[in-house]
Amino acid sequence: MHHDRARLFRVCRHTACALALAATLTTAASAVTTPTADAKNLMPDETSAQAQQRGPYRTELPPLNGHPGTTHESKQAPPEADSETGIPAAALAAYRAADEIMATTDPNCHLDWELIAGIGHVESGHGASYGLKDDGTTEQPILGPRLDGREFALIRDTDGGQYDGDPEYDRAVGPLQFIPSTWKQWGADGDADGQRDPGNINDAALAAGLYLCAGDRDLAKPDQLDAAILSYNNSRTYVNTVLAWMRHYQQHTPTPTGEKTSNAPRSPRSTPQEPKPSVPPRTPTPSKPDREVPAPPPVTKPKPTPAPPKPEPEPEPVRPKPVTELERVGPKQLTAQARHAFAVRPETTARRSDGTPAAGIQVRYEITGTTDTRFAGGTRVVTVTTDRRGTATAPVLNAETKTGTFTIRAHTIARPEIETTFQATVTAPPADQLTYVDELPLEAEIGELLAGPVKFRAAHRGTPLAGVTLTATILSEQGEPLSEGPYFTDPAGQPLHTVTLAPTNSEGLATLPDLLAGEVPGTYVLRLTAHGGARLDVPLTVDAAQDADRPEQMDRS
Template sequence: MAAHIGRHLRRGAATTAVAAVAVAALTASQAPGVAERPRSETGDSQPIPDAAAELPGDDSYYTDLPELKSPAAGGKNESSIPATVLDAYKKAEATLRQDKPGCNLPWQLLAAIGQVESGQAGGGRVDSAGTTLSTIKGPPLNGKGFAHISDTDNGAFDGDVKYDRAVGPMQFIPSTWAWAGKDGNEDGKKDPNNIYDAALAAGHYLCRYNWDLSDKADLERAILSYNNSRDYLNTVLRWMEAFRDGVQEIPDGTGSLPGHRNDDPLLVTPTSPSAPPFSKPGSGAHTGGKGGNGGNGGSSGSGTPGGGSTPPDTTPPPTTPPPAPGEETPTDRVHHLEHAGGDSLSTMAGTTFGEDVAARAETSAGVGVGKVRIRFTIVGDTDTVFTGGESVATVQTDNRGVATAPALVAGERTGAFTVRATVVGRDVTAVRWEASVTVRTADKIALVEGEPPVCAVGGQFDEALTFAATRDGAPAAKVGATVTLVKAADDLTENDKGPYFEDADGEAVRTLKLTTDADGVLELPTLFAGDTAGTYLLLVETPGGGKETVELTVEAAGDATAGEDAGTA
């Protein structure tokens, strides 16, 4: 890591120039994945429901860059990461490889974000369980250079009962942690100050919306969703490439501490790893943040590569100017929420709901309020999620005051659930939608063509009975079916004699609950003839009206032998 000690930088000028020069050199020499796209394509080529409206933290971060590898020197420049912090990143990658294999999350991306967010938890100042020895906090989100987010956790995580602050080694704000938090070390708690919990939460956050991080475009989208700044993106990519080039594991608490942050004009780097990390006058121990919940989207200052004799300007205004002290924000204007879509919410398991949930933020006079963050939460025992696999989504209202949640996708668990909408940062009565997931159906099920099933007493039917289930003429996958050996066509009660199936203990059973496969095919287990000759009926039924009856013939031993002899003659 480059050592920058004792230099005072203003936000968005000198640091941006340093990053720009280094990134340009890397782009030309060694990092094919870092080349910039036009600014008009930055972050908005694929709309993200909550990227601009609900990000993990503020938009501050550390701008120190890894050393550029000298082509003449050869070999690798190995970066260092404290042992417990490195273990947390690798553990999160392994967990996401199982939970969301299509995401292809590399641990080096988590390490890169951890580097720019907190300097790897302040140089690895964590205990044996991965919890930071002192709370790492970002600046208050009071609308002065950052988003304006009033306290949402009563200071439980950030110690601030007036404003939210980004917290922990991966810098989540409390309102985001409330839905994004994970238990990475399996201790029964979700603690943003624990590197195992924070790293796993960051991994899940980066894997939303079915992003594949092995794809350059999706990788950029994911990083920009963490902090919507091109400079931030380039800095993270630089560190990710550096960590891919080689990492040295070092003892906890001995890591190098960053020296530059894009939002701190008076950053003092402590000389001892045991000192409180990144103190500045009047603020207490803290480290930078991330995200930009409607803030300025990172350091886009007026500095130019190479600098100049003119001192940089003071903090540039954010893209959306923060409210002046006492000025009413859009969130402050919201009096109530109204339903704006989602009147009939019911669908079959495994399908997408045909109607979207939408809420409208209004003033007391019924006027829509734009630029308000609405959080939609799925509550209930079904496994329904929003597109992308999460149960919470935050969306900013449009100029009509309407926020539309991502599409609801039903899982396999049926039943009723509720979608709740609330205003982020304001205590307004929630609005709710009742929804339900019904069972998969098949309107037809038929025996696959074959000879009528015949078997001798005491034997077993030679071929398994196979059925095909369809719905509207198409294969009906994963549909539950009830298979019953019944007494007669006009008496559908379970038979007490004749053919049977066997359970795991070898006991006779005459009713089964089965499910069609992905192609709508239902194959029955081995069917035994029983000890009584006769003609029997097997009934297969599916939700949705599918029904098929198959006649089974059980022949006496002599009859079966005679039939075989006749066939031979």
């Protein structure tokens, strides 16, 4: 279908062809894959992952009055480019197709394809230098720099390397440079081939249209147009450059009659005026006949028709009641293990003063406190629009390595004092590895105190874990419980063969309490276990005394 659509864009120059194109795109719109249900009610803003500093972009301005561009980056139009705009034919077809589909599915957004083209130019030069092909793909992948926080934003991997090939950090991908987490929510199937590919300019152009029109935006309003571009890249230079190229394309786009458009705002097509009916010629008065003509009968004047009653004035529209409450949905306490996603997402319902749910209300979620937990996309703040039930559901929360408790505050944008909060806790994951730190043999003579301190480290997938509780047990060489041999002591000095260690510190370390060798020489096992199943067995040797005059107990060295 996308080949037919691209061909139609290249050759359409009259009304009949335009009608054929509209019919083709109406069919395509019904087959296009829409964004995720979570994304439909989101209002991306300058805090979104897509808006962060994710790499360099083209800053040259368009030519002025046909003169060359303002910087050395201006290039000759690539082969197969439109002669008026300089945009590659495949890219131009994709931008216009996205425009037509959005006009069908979201006409109130008033999206113009020239806006998507402006972004496409600034982000990648329409993918031309990467070998843009007729099917919308490129010969070389388009990848932004690694977002490891050094030169640009810090955005940890959100797609397992599916789109950008990097399982550790995200990279912007494709001709319109989508962050993988943004693509997961807004990715679209612009060419109706059953795939969502950020590297295909047909899919990327439609996804950009969906993203820019999110949250019932009306791009005909300058402030909302400005906010939409800022949500794509939070840079004033970026906004000004995109707008300059958008207006350039609007001025250099041929109309069906071949005339170039001006930079004046677009207006709806005017309806042709119906021709006024022609007035028949006045019939001449006949001359008076020779013979006498009888007078016409008297004309009875009709009684005047009474004037119709005045219509009742239309009642004033009922204004909705103000929003007075933001009600928390689900549990107040949210819990997740480190390096895992929270199973429950923060969710609220906005209600008006009469108790009815309030749809279309913007709710902002903010992570506060000392934590490295982030919403999907790597941000601490997101804005969500309530659905018809008045409900706003935040994106998934991803816990990193830091354990502890923090707060999530939710409030309406219009009235921040209308708020509610969630408490969230990140717990240490179960230890899957225990290590004896010193790796020295554990041995002592009978009656001695084992030299120390003896330390063990708990870890999860190689990362030290804090707050892990370990249990130490002394067993026989065959792993059986003991009634004699080495032992710990309780506060009253009574022997114990099993004790619980203090929780591990920030380095994952726990220290063994005092251990006495006892009076029975032999080989024993010191077994350490942790919550989650990790276990470590360390040999413990008790030797017979070599000097009978030696005290039974020695001070710890």
